[in-house]
Amino acid sequence: MTCASCAARIEKGLSRLEGVTSASVNLTMETARVEYNEAVIAVGDVMSKVDQLGFHAELHKEMSQLGDQRESGLRKLKLRLLVSALLSLPLLLAMADHFAFASFLHIPGWFMNPWLQLGLATPVQFVIGAPFYIGAYKALRGRSANMDVLVAIGTSAAYFYSLVETLSSLSMGMHSVELYYETSALLITFLLLGKLLEALAKGRSSQAISALIGLAPKQAVVIREGIEVRLPIDEVQPGDFVAIKPGEKIPVDGTVLEGSSSVDESMLTGESFPVQKQAGDPLIGATINGNGQLVMRATKVGKETVLASIIRIVEEAQGSKAPIQRIADVISGIFVPIVIGIAAVTFLVWYFALEPGAFPEALRKAIAVLVIACPCALGLATPTSIMAGSGRAAELGILFKGGEHLERAHLIDAVLLDKTGTVTEGKPKLTRYQVEPGFEQDEVLRLVLTAESSSEHPLGEAIVAGLREQGLERAAEVETFAAIPGFGIEARIEGKELLVGTRRLLAQHRVELADLSSIEQLENEGHTVVLAAVDGVYAGFLAVADRIKPTSRAAVEALQALGLEVVLITGDNASTARAIAEQAGIRTVLAEVLPEGKAEEVKKLQARGLKVAMIGDGINDAPALATADIGMAMGTGTDVAIEAADITLMRGDLSSIPEAIALSRKTLSNIKQNLFWALAYNAVGIPIAAAGWLAPWVAGAAMALSSVSVVLSALRLQRFRK
Numbered sequence: 040m041t042c043a044s045c046a047a048r049i050e051k052g053l054s055r056l057e058g059v060t061s062a063s064v065n066l067t068m069e070t071a072r073v074e075y076n077e078a079v080i081a082v083g084d085v086m087s088k089v090d091q092l093g094f095h096a097e098l099h100k101e102m103s104q105l106g107d108q109r110e111s112g113l114r115k116l117k118l119r120l121l122v123s124a125l126l127s128l129p130l131l132l133a134m135a136d137h138f139a140f141a142s143f144l145h146i147p148g149w150f151m152n153p154w155l156q157l158g159l160a161t162p163v164q165f166v167i168g169a170p171f172y173i174g175a176y177k178a179l180r181g182r183s184a185n186m187d188v189l190v191a192i193g194t195s196a197a198y199f200y201s202l203v204e205t206l207s208s209l210s211m212g213m214h215s216v217e218l219y220y221e222t223s224a225l226l227i228t229f230l231l232l233g234k235l236l237e238a239l240a241k242g243r244s245s246q247a248i249s250a251l252i253g254l255a256p257k258q259a260v261v262i263r264e265g266i267e268v269r270l271p272i273d274e275v276q277p278g279d280f281v282a283i284k285p286g287e288k289i290p291v292d293g294t295v296l297e298g299s300s301s302v303d304e305s306m307l308t309g310e311s312f313p314v315q316k317q318a319g320d321p322l323i324g325a326t327i328n329g330n331g332q333l334v335m336r337a338t339k340v341g342k343e344t345v346l347a348s349i350i351r352i353v354e355e356a357q358g359s360k361a362p363i364q365r366i367a368d369v370i371s372g373i374f375v376p377i378v379i380g381i382a383a384v385t386f387l388v389w390y391f392a393l394e395p396g397a398f399p400e401a402l403r404k405a406i407a408v409l410v411i412a413c414p415c416a417l418g419l420a421t422p423t424s425i426m427a428g429s430g431r432a433a434e435l436g437i438l439f440k441g442g443e444h445l446e447r448a449h450l451i452d453a454v455l456l457d458k459t460g461t462v463t464e465g466k467p468k469l470t471r472y473q474v475e476p477g478f479e480q481d482e483v484l485r486l487v488l489t490a491e492s493s494s495e496h497p498l499g500e501a502i503v504a505g506l507r508e509q510g511l512e513r514a515a516e517v518e519t520f521a522a523i524p525g526f527g528i529e530a531r532i533e534g535k536e537l538l539v540g541t542r543r544l545l546a547q548h549r550v551e552l553a554d555l556s557s558i559e560q561l562e563n564e565g566h567t568v569v570l571a572a573v574d575g576v577y578a579g580f581l582a583v584a585d586r587i588k589p590t591s592r593a594a595v596e597a598l599q600a601l602g603l604e605v606v607l608i609t610g611d612n613a614s615t616a617r618a619i620a621e622q623a624g625i626r627t628v629l630a631e632v633l634p635e636g637k638a639e640e641v642k643k644l645q646a647r648g649l650k651v652a653m654i655g656d657g658i659n660d661a662p663a664l665a666t667a668d669i670g671m672a673m674g675t676g677t678d679v680a681i682e683a684a685d686i687t688l689m690r691g692d693l694s695s696i697p698e699a700i701a702l703s704r705k706t707l708s709n710i711k712q713n714l715f716w717a718l719a720y721n722a723v724g725i726p727i728a729a730a731g732w733l734a735p736w737v738a739g740a741a742m743a744l745s746s747v748s749v750v751l752s753a754l755r756l757q758r759f760r761k
């Protein structure tokens with residue numbers, strides 16, 4: 040593919056196939072993504088459609104193989120450029136001889152020999168330039184026109200005109216003919232130079248993904264029957280015990296069994312401080328062990344690992360389209376025919392009106408128009424920015440699932456933050472408990488411990504862990520158990536009816552509450568207090584507290600400085616929520632929101648005309664994440680949340696949110712600048728060329744430079760700083 044119009048043509052052709060639901064072609068990555076119904080159409084049919092359109096498709100390979108392919112492509116391109124330049128140089132010198140300022144060059148007369156010039160120009164035109172003809176032929180056969188068509192028409196016109204002149208020199212004598220071989224040869228040389236520079240720059244834009252691929256560990260030391268064996272990474276199975284020496288790369292995902300160490304996870308999460316790990320903590324493959332020795336149990340290997348899924352997400356994001364690209368697609372789709380029209384008019388006006396009869400002069404001006412008008416920079420503007428922007432984001436631990444989200448994130452007006460695990464650490468601890476007089480303390484606590492053992496809620500887990508530390512054991516049998524999302528739990532144990540949860544839960548069961556002052560006091564300090572009732576009588580409370588993440592406050596302030604409304608949303612009670620909000624610097628609080636209510640709150644804000652970002656980590660956040668204009672999940676959160684979100688924050692804290700938004704703003708303005716300059720360049724270039732102020736080869740060089748400058752401008756995004 041050479042231009043955006045090639046990509047558009049393939050896309051159109053594929054999406055018209057029966058059984059294909061969507062097709063999207065990426066010019067920069069040279070990939071297509073097709074969704075189709077296997078019952079109706081096979082991959083083979085999709086690929087042969089591509090061939091039929093005049094291109095060629097292969098099934099997507101690993102990115103590392105694509106790298107090799109790119110390398111050999113570059114080598115061929117360099118060779119073509121070199122040969123083309125060597126053959127064109129004498130033609131350039133011959134042309135220079137026409138100019139007085141170059142008279143010091145003393146060009147020998149035989150340079151002017153038409154037959155020599157023909158011999159130099161012909162291989163450039165038809166061997167080096169063959170791909171332009173092939174591309175043009177395929178485009179025309181597919182009933183469309185692209186950059187190749189423009190180049191083929193322009194260079195052929197100059198070449199064949201000169202050829203006719205050369206033949207006429209047989210009868211008219213050598214020095215009476217005027218030749219323009221250098222026009223086509225130099226043009227082709229400059230186009231190749233542009234292509235080479237563009238390819239080099241494009242290679243740099245995929246740097247982020249190659250870096251990620253390069254992280255993949257190759258070997259692991261697996262403990263089999265007590266002996267350590269070094270195995271290739273593919274042979275590690277989930278459940279294997281793996282030994283990790285100090286300074287080594289952690290081979291796969293897993294959990295620490297023995298030992299403790301600090302682990303550098305910066306390559307995946309963007310978090311620069313090493314993370315302390317001990318028994319029970321998760322380890323991510325491809326991160327680097329610090330000074331300690333660790334033994335881990337492998338849980339995920341191969342394509343299941345965090346690294347593999349990051350690579351997949353980044354690849355998809357880089358290959359996906361941003362909605363703004365539609366502008367470029369539409370424009371470049373109609374550009375080529377219009378340009379041919381303008382070139383024809385230029386020729387006619389010069390030939391018949393301005394300089395009647397001066398055929399070669401009119402021809403040159405028309406060729407310059409054809410070349411300068413080529414919309415190739417326009418087609419490159421969006422995809423290269425998206426690639427550079429999402430690649431840079433990945434390095435910062437921000438995974439955008441698609442170019443669309445990268446474009447849209449800057450529109451956000453309001454940010455809804457889930458409390459537990461998002462603003463707070465998500466590691467609640469039991470801080471206090473109190474059992475009413477008249478109840479046997481250990482008896483009540485034992486019942487609570489027993490009931491909460493069946494709960495998966497982090498509060499339940501915190502209560503269980505806290506009470507175990509007090510030396511309590513669970514009772515034998517749980518007769519019935521029910522979790523009531525957003526309220527608490529209900530259980531029958533040893534014939535006793537037990538309720539643990541919010542005030543609302545107890546109120547629903549008409550439990551009368553005693554003095555609440557100490558509870559309110561704790562809530563105002565940010566503790567979550569759950570109440571317990573035994574057989575319908577209030578029996579006491581347990582308080583649990585979770586610290587806010589050290590980075591939360593600064594991140595909230597950064598968001599507010601960006602002009603965003605920050606809202607805390609939680610199922611917890613209002614006093615606790617307000618206390619946490621205050622610690623984090625959040626002014627608006629939505630508390631006691633039932634799990635299914637979070638998505639409702641998102642909709643309410645949207646109804647006010649706000650673009651809402653939801654940030655969460657839990658399963659119960661998933662509907663809200665999906666409803667929000669942008670959903671962001673903590674990389675440390677549940678898979679369900681990550682699945683539902685548009686952006687994953689690998690670092691697991693809020694500081695990535697302002698970065699994501701800032702990066703989105705930067706990327707979008709980068710795209711707009713690129714589109715503007717690409718269009719401005721054509722808009723300015725066409726009249727200059729039509730006026731006859733541009734030699735065709737200068738137009739070619741200018742066009743090549745415009746593509747290169749667009750790519751280089753997109754690469755600026757790689758230097759985005761936090």
Ligand SMILES: Nc1ncnc2c1ncn2[C@@H]1O[C@H](COP(=O)(O)OP(=O)(O)OP(=O)(O)O)[C@@H](O)[C@H]1O
Pocket residue numbers: 457458459491494495496498499524525526527528539540541567568569608609610611612632633634657
């Ligand atoms: N297993 C449980 N044991 C005791 N209380 C519970 C339990 N599950 C829920 N609750 C009560 O219900 C309330 C709401 O729970 P929910 O899961 O909706 O929100 P949350 O986890 O407190 O906060 P967030 O929405 O920020 O995650 C809790 O604050 C707690 O009082």
Ligand SMILES: [Cu+]
Pocket residue numbers: 186413414415416742
């Ligand atoms: Cu072009």
Ligand SMILES: [Mg+2]
Pocket residue numbers: 459657659
């Ligand atoms: Mg929760």
